[in-house]
Amino acid sequence: MSLREEIISVSRQLLLKEGFGKISMRKVARRADVTATSIYLHFKNKDELLLALVEESILKLGSELKAALKPDSDPIEQLKDLANAYIRYALDNPQEYEIIYMVRPEEMPKYPKEKFQQIRKVYELIAEVISRGKEKHLFDVDDELISAYTLWAQIHGVVSVVLNKRLDTRIPREKFLDQAVDHIIQGFVIQKTPV
């Protein structure tokens, strides 16, 4: 294993054990049995190191979503499965999820798009499901890519409130999550009032 890989592996361990906020160059270096400055031979700075972890986490999230997508279900069920898989991943792997949104390198705006093509693939996965539902006249959407982002954002918000411990203590977490998913999905489907 190259030192670069070793550094990432050690950083990952630290991420899982203590969260991304407690990753420090010196701590990583110590566990990789090198000096802190050596890391700079393989990563431009700390942001780039963390970004490597972000990429890994996005990939993992993407594969979880892909695994949750049953190809024969109807689009509404598929969307629900995707939402629940997303929530499950986030709550089961809070550290790995958080780093995706919490790390914001300074140069983010002008960051090479290639780095984010993996995340686009995830969006397109959602967009496809929405497209299929639109064809079947199940979903009431205008632009499916925008809708995919909207769906993602809404679920992220729900997850984020739970992870940030901002949920009212009176509200049971599971009930909140279930009801949130219902509302979110309902925002996309065309509803037919049973006459």
Place this chain on the structure above:
Amino acid sequence: MSLREEIISVSRQLLLKEGFGKISMRKVARRADVTATSIYLHFKNKDELLLALVEESILKLGSELKAALKPDSDPIEQLKDLANAYIRYALDNPQEYEIIYMVRPEEMPKYPKEKFQQIRKVYELIAEVISRGKEKHLFDVDDELISAYTLWAQIHGVVSVVLNKRLDTRIPREKFLDQAVDHIIQGFVIQKTPV
């Protein structure tokens, strides 16, 4: 002005100018013309200082929402106004908004509830609108408090994606926000298919 107030005021200035991540005890102290240790006479630690700023921001957000609520509109319109006011506040005051969600004191779980009663009032503002809509058979909700949290969470997610610059460059921001609000509101209303 007491030193405590002066410290908060200076911290606020720093928050607005550089964001919450760049607030440091020594920087605050320097601008308040005292030493860093003096801050500890008025705040238990940095988290408590930041929490004071969080409270201020929540209060401000709350009053913006209250101002946006036209008492004579129908609940659907009211909900839309609240959502848009929320988004406007967050995008116009990113630093003040971010600190609300980004600061997570270690002892958050067991944090005194009183501190968060202001934010509860905001939730209850939303919950009331939802309740009124429920009475008028406009909204399809189970528990209105949970729905209020859900709505909040969804909007936060949408805002957060924009603020974190995670929005696809192909997607125009305004269109995304409009469509997101539409979807979110639609998730709450009972739709009647025009026969």
Place this chain on the structure above:
DNA sequence: ACTGTGTACTTAACAGTGTTAACCTACGTT
């Protein structure tokens, strides 16, 4: 008038942070 108490502040220090400049050393190529 003298002593004591408490408040509000300071200085000095600890243990850590990201990052850079300068240096060293071993290996592969010419």
Place this chain on the structure above:
DNA sequence: AACGTAGGTTAACACTGTTAAGTACACAGT
């Protein structure tokens, strides 16, 4: 044999949050 370079090192800079100990001063009780 000489050179260049890849991959590491040490030392240092300028920060960070936080604590222990010390100081200066106002006010109260005797």
